[in-house]
Amino acid sequence: MRITFLGGGNMASALIGGLVKTGFSAADIAVIEVGAQGRAKLRLMYGVRCYEAPTAAALDCDALLLSVKPQQMHDACASLPKRLKQQLVISIAAGLRLADIARWLDGYAKIVRAMPNTPALIGAGITGLCALPAVSMAERLGAERILQAVGSTLWVADEAQMDAVTAVSGSGPAYVFLFIETLQQAGTELGLTPLQARQLAIETVLGAAKLAVQSDEAAAVLRERVTSKGGTTEAALQMMEERGVREGFIAGVQAANARSRELGELLGKDS
Ligand SMILES: NC(=O)C1=CN([C@@H]2O[C@H](COP(=O)(O)OP(=O)(O)OC[C@H]3O[C@@H](n4cnc5c(N)ncnc54)[C@H](O)[C@@H]3O)[C@@H](O)[C@H]2O)C=CC1
Numbered sequence: 563m564r565i566t567f568l569g570g571g572n573m574a575s576a577l578i579g580g581l582v583k584t585g586f587s588a589a590d591i592a593v594i595e596v597g598a599q600g601r602a603k604l605r606l607m608y609g610v611r612c613y614e615a616p617t618a619a620a621l622d623c624d625a626l627l628l629s630v631k632p633q634q635m636h637d638a639c640a641s642l643p644k645r646l647k648q649q650l651v652i653s654i655a656a657g658l659r660l661a662d663i664a665r666w667l668d669g670y671a672k673i674v675r676a677m678p679n680t681p682a683l684i685g686a687g688i689t690g691l692c693a694l695p696a697v698s699m700a701e702r703l704g705a706e707r708i709l710q711a712v713g714s715t716l717w718v719a720d721e722a723q724m725d726a727v728t729a730v731s732g733s734g735p736a737y738v739f740l741f742i743e744t745l746q747q748a749g750t751e752l753g754l755t756p757l758q759a760r761q762l763a764i765e766t767v768l769g770a771a772k773l774a775v776q777s778d779e780a781a782a783v784l785r786e787r788v789t790s791k792g793g794t795t796e797a798a799l800q801m802m803e804e805r806g807v808r809e810g811f812i813a814g815v816q817a818a819n820a821r822s823r824e825l826g827e828l829l830g831k832d833s
């Protein structure tokens with residue numbers, strides 16, 4: 563399968579890195595990127611073909627992955643030729659709805675909306691997917707093949723759920739990095755060296771995530787098992803609850819969901 567990325571920024575780079583690492587041939591990957599620095603970086607890092615504009619050679623692919631910012635998508639779609647040649651279009655833009663992208667592509671309807679995340683770079687991503695009815699089962703499997711090369715996938719039947727997918731797993735790595743950053747900071751403030759705090763924080767997140775994956779029990783049960791009566795964890799969790807950590811966290815995820823919906827509404831109105 564030959565894949566062309568339209569937009570070669572952070573997320574395209576993570577996906578390309580993951581694809582190349584998991585055995586996709588760099589010769590089958592092309593990137594259309596307006597920035598000269600971005601093109602040079604992608605050529606150097608992954609040996610992929612890079613183009614400044616969507617020429618026929620750049621668009622000679624089976625799947626066209628739209629990876630520009632949501633605010634750049636309308637212009638990027640307008641830069642494509644009027645008639646796409648049956649390529650499967652996959653948009654990874656936050657918020658943007660399938661119907662609006664189809665309209666910007668003059669009614670082209672072979673479009674999948676996907677929401678990956680940056681751990682795709684190491685093959686540990688998770689991507690939510692949904693598609694327009696015109697996308698065949700074989701084409702859905704094609705989209706799945708690309709995204710499963712960099713992690714796992716999850717289809718949602720109702721496109722409205724993509725905002726929640728974006729809020730939970732698209733933006734999710736940032737919440738986990740904030741957690742690691744904060745745990746590390748707390749550790750150094752308690753007298754650990756930055757290196758010690760970093761190792762303890764990262765290995766703790768990794769171990770807890772692996773335990774959660776391998777366990778049939780709910781996260782709440784695993785949490786209770788760490789929490790000895792009258793012990794240290796109980797002291798920590800009580801303080802965190804008092805300080806509104808849970809409410810703050812849920813409000814944050816809700817804000818991401820609302821922003822995704824808002825981006826879809828605002829940018830979708832754009833003709
Ligand atoms: N960063 C992340 O963790 C995730 C991002 N996304 C989505 O991926 C998309 C890209 O996000 P990032 O990579 O973070 O942004 P970015 O700004 O790093 O990348 C966008 C790239 O597109 C290029 N570009 C803009 N207009 C262009 C055009 N007309 N033709 C060719 N290239 C063009 C820009 O020069 C830039 O390099 C967004 O729509 C975002 O919602 C989705 C999942 C996760």
Ligand SMILES: O=C(O)[C@@H]1CCC=N1
Pocket residue numbers: 656728732733
């Ligand atoms: O922050 C954003 O808008 C993008 C979408 C999900 C992760 N990054």
